[in-house]
Amino acid sequence: MTGRMKFCFPAMLAATFCFALVFPASASVPASDIQLTVSGAGPREVEDTVQQSVQRDYAQAWQTMEAALESGDASGLNQYWVGVAHDKLTQKIQDERRTNVRVRYQDKSHHLQAVYYPTDGAALLLHDDAEVELQVLDSGKTIHSQTIHEKYVVLMTPGQDRWFVRVLQSVPNF
Amino acid sequence: MRSSFVLLACCVVMAAGTAFAADVTVPEQAKAGSKLSLATSGSGEATAVIVGPSAVVKHKVQLGQPITLDEDEVASAGRYEVILESGEGNVAKSFFVVAAKPAHLSFVAHPSRAPVSQRNGIRGSVYAFDPDNNLVTDPIPVIFKLTEKEKASIQKQTVSKNGVASIALDSPQREGAVQFQASSGDVNATRVVRVVADEPCALRIHAQMQPKGVQVETDPVKDCSGNLVPDGTVVTFTENDAQGRSTVDANVKKGIARAMLPAQGEVTISAASGVALGNEVRLKANQ
Numbered sequence: 368m369t370g371r372m373k374f375c376f377p378a379m380l381a382a383t384f385c386f387a388l389v390f391p392a393s394a395s396v397p398a399s400d401i402q403l404t405v406s407g408a409g410p411r412e413v414e415d416t417v418q419q420s421v422q423r424d425y426a427q428a429w430q431t432m433e434a435a436l437e438s439g440d441a442s443g444l445n446q447y448w449v450g451v452a453h454d455k456l457t458q459k460i461q462d463e464r465r466t467n468v469r470v471r472y473q474d475k476s477h478h479l480q481a482v483y484y485p486t487d488g489a490a491l492l493l494h495d496d497a498e499v500e501l502q503v504l505d506s507g508k509t510i511h512s513q514t515i516h517e518k519y520v521v522l523m524t525p526g527q528d529r530w531f532v533r534v535l536q537s538v539p540n541f
Numbered sequence: 542m543r544s545s546f547v548l549l550a551c552c553v554v555m556a557a558g559t560a561f562a563a564d565v566t567v568p569e570q571a572k573a574g575s576k577l578s579l580a581t582s583g584s585g586e587a588t589a590v591i592v593g594p595s596a597v598v599k600h601k602v603q604l605g606q607p608i609t610l611d612e613d614e615v616a617s618a619g620r621y622e623v624i625l626e627s628g629e630g631n632v633a634k635s636f637f638v639v640a641a642k643p644a645h646l647s648f649v650a651h652p653s654r655a656p657v658s659q660r661n662g663i664r665g666s667v668y669a670f671d672p673d674n675n676l677v678t679d680p681i682p683v684i685f686k687l688t689e690k691e692k693a694s695i696q697k698q699t700v701s702k703n704g705v706a707s708i709a710l711d712s713p714q715r716e717g718a719v720q721f722q723a724s725s726g727d728v729n730a731t732r733v734v735r736v737v738a739d740e741p742c743a744l745r746i747h748a749q750m751q752p753k754g755v756q757v758e759t760d761p762v763k764d765c766s767g768n769l770v771p772d773g774t775v776v777t778f779t780e781n782d783a784q785g786r787s788t789v790d791a792n793v794k795k796g797i798a799r800a801m802l803p804a805q806g807e808v809t810i811s812a813a814s815g816v817a818l819g820n821e822v823r824l825k826a827n828q
Contacts, residue, residue, distance in 0.1 A: 410664075410709075451674045455595035455617055462597035470592050482703045485666045487651040492705055503592055503624060505599075510590065511624045511633045520678055520704055522668070534676050534704075537594065537619040539570065539637045541703070 398426035401477045408481035411488060417530075421479070421491060421523060424530040429474045432456060436470050439463055449524070449531040471502040475514070479521070491530070494541050495519040563587055563604050563627040567636040573618045574641050574673045577610040587627035593638070594619035618675035640675035646683075648723045648730035655712045656739040657766045662712035663687065663734055667723045668705055678704045681725050687734075688720040689713050701725075712736050716768045738768035744776065744819030746812045754803045755780070755824060757810055761796040769796040776814040782806055782826065 401422045405413040428447035435443050441457045448456060463469055475498040483492035496518055503511040518541055522534035563583035571577050581587070583604035591598045591610065595617040600608050604627065615621065618640045625632040647668040655662045665685055669677040683706035688694035692713075699706050706723075713719060716738050722731045742765035748757040757778055762770045776798035779788045783806040791798040802810065804826035812819035 410707075451670075451676075454674075458595045459593075459597060466590075466597050466599045468590055468592070468597050468599060470597060483666075483705050483707070485649065485651065485707065486664055487649070489649055489651070490666070490668075492703060494703070501622070503590060503622065505588075505590055505626065510626055510631050511622065513622075513633070515620070515635075517620065520676060522676065522704070536640075536676055536678070537637070538639070538678055 396426060396429070396474050396477055398423040401426050401479060403479040403481065405481045405484075408484045408491075411484045411486050413481050413484050413491070417484075417488075417491070421481075421493075421530050425477070425479065425493075425495075425521070425523070425532070427529075428532045429472075429477075433472050433474070435460055436463065436472060439469075447529070447531060449526075450533045452532050452535045467506050469504040469507075471500075471504070473500040473502075474498070475500060489524065490533075491523045493521040493523065495521050563625055563629050564632055565589065565608065565623055565625045565634055567621075567623055567634045569636060571615060571636065571638050572641050573638050573671060573675050574612050574616050576612055577615050579608040579610065579623060581605060581608060581625065583627065583629070585628060587625050590624045590626065592622045592624075593617055594621075616673040618671075618673075618678075639679070640677045641671040641673070643669035643677050643681060643725050643728050644672040645670050646723055646725065646728055646730040648732060650721045650732035650734055652734070654735045654737050657712055657716055657736055657764060657768055658714050658739065659712045661709035663719075663721065664707065664709045665721060665723060665732075666705055666707045667701070667725070667730070669701060669725055669728075676704045677701070681706070683723055683725045685710065686720075686722045686724070687713070688722070689715065690717055690719075694720075714766045738770045739764040739766065740815040741770050741774065741776075741817040744812050744814055744817050746778070746810065746819045746822060748810055748822045748824055750824065750826060751801065754801050755808060755810065755826060756799070756801055757812075757822070758799040759793075759797055759812065759819070762793055762798065762814065763796075770814075774798075774814060776812055778802060778810060778812050780804060780808060780810050782808045 403422050431443045431447050435441050441460045478496040480494045500514050517537050520536045523530045524533050566580040581604050585604055587602045587604050589600045589602045589608050596614055598614050615638050618638050623634045649666045651664050667683050680700045682700055684698045685708040686694050686696045687710050716736050719734050721734050741762045745760040748755050774793040775790050777790050778800045780802045782804050789800040791800040808824045808826050810822045
């Protein structure tokens with residue numbers, strides 16, 4: 368190991384440690400852990416391929432949302448968010464930058480229930496009973512931390528190769 | 542005596558502390574897009590951070606005075622967290638904002654071309670949104686109306702559930718464009734559905750000898766409701782003669798399908814389209 372490398376290695380290690388402290392590794396719910404129930408949805412039966420896609424894409428949507436709110440960069444939202452839901456999250460990220468308040472979400476569990484799947488297959492309406500950890504930081508200092516059990520009404524619409532979240536709205540009850 | 546006095550003094554200090562502790566009162570529920578006032582208690586200054594579905598706002602607060610949230614600060618439906626930061630520590634409360642009255646309907650009609658006389662052949666789904674694009678999840682009445690030209694309309698009312706109202710209506714017997722309208726209160730949306738003829742119901746053919754073969758054509762091809770089938774509907778003509786069997790596919794144009802068949806000697810010609818079979822025609826062709 369050269370002298371320069373000897374100097375660099377501990378510095379890199381320290382930098383990695385600091386980075387891990389500041390940006391903890393994402394522990395979002397993987398798609399395989401998202402429970403989806405389709406009985407009771409109709410009038411069309413939810414196909415197996417749609418079930419798999421929705422589980423995968425909903426998990427990805429949450430990951431991109433958490434990352435966007437953490438980094439203050441809304442560009443990643445385009446991958447899984449469209450329409451109203453996309454616009455609202457973008458506005459929230461702009462507000463974060465303006466106020467220097469950061470909102471961290473970490474989803475712990477999702478229980479999805481498909482409630483409406485029209486015959487044309489152009490949308491899928493779901494209920495999500497989720498457990499989410501919320502942390503609010505003001506100028507880098509944690510001012511609030513809480514685990515919330517949230518009920519979301521979710522409207523997803525199909526794109527070319529994935530399902531997008533069009534509406535994500537928390538409600539007091541279903 | 543002395544101990545009673547100390548106890549009383551402690552109670553007074555605790556009561557005073559409680560009375561002047563920073564706190565905020567939130568409603569259980571509020572309407573989206575309506576100005577909101579949150580009462581605070583305590584003394585001194587504080588900072589209120591409000592986190593909503595589409596907004597993160599910060600207000601300097603004089604404790605004891607209310608926090609006023611403008612319409613655009615509570616425009617989105619969902620959970621709001623209010624965190625009051627003061628010298629005495631932080632207090633957090635949450636409340637829900639729910640969608641206001643519907644302001645526009647997202648109406649999906651399916652299919653855009655429906656065959657005539659189909660049971661539940663025309664379907665519609667309506668998602669209602671308020672002025673701030675929140676999905677209205679409370680049940681609302683939705684009226685669906687299907688109007689044919691120069692005919693009385695079919696009207697059905699339903700109530701939305703989980704943010705969506707849907708309907709399935711029988712398609713009319715006559716082909717043509719129909720207006721499919723959904724309305725809730727004073728908001729409505731209209732789509733146009735083209736009703737087209739169904740599959741052929743029956744086929745009748747006639748044939749005529751020509752120098753180069755047999756000219757065969759159908760009578761006007763209609764569905765079971767008496768509408769001419771659409772152009773492009775395929776009719777298959779089959780010819781059997783001394784040479785064997787041959788088939789020709791012909792498209793319907795303006796209700797009629799035509800074909801020229803090569804023929805020799807005794808010829809039998811028949812036609813079929815979908816489930817409809819035509820009559821048989823027997824001819825003696827030129828040798």
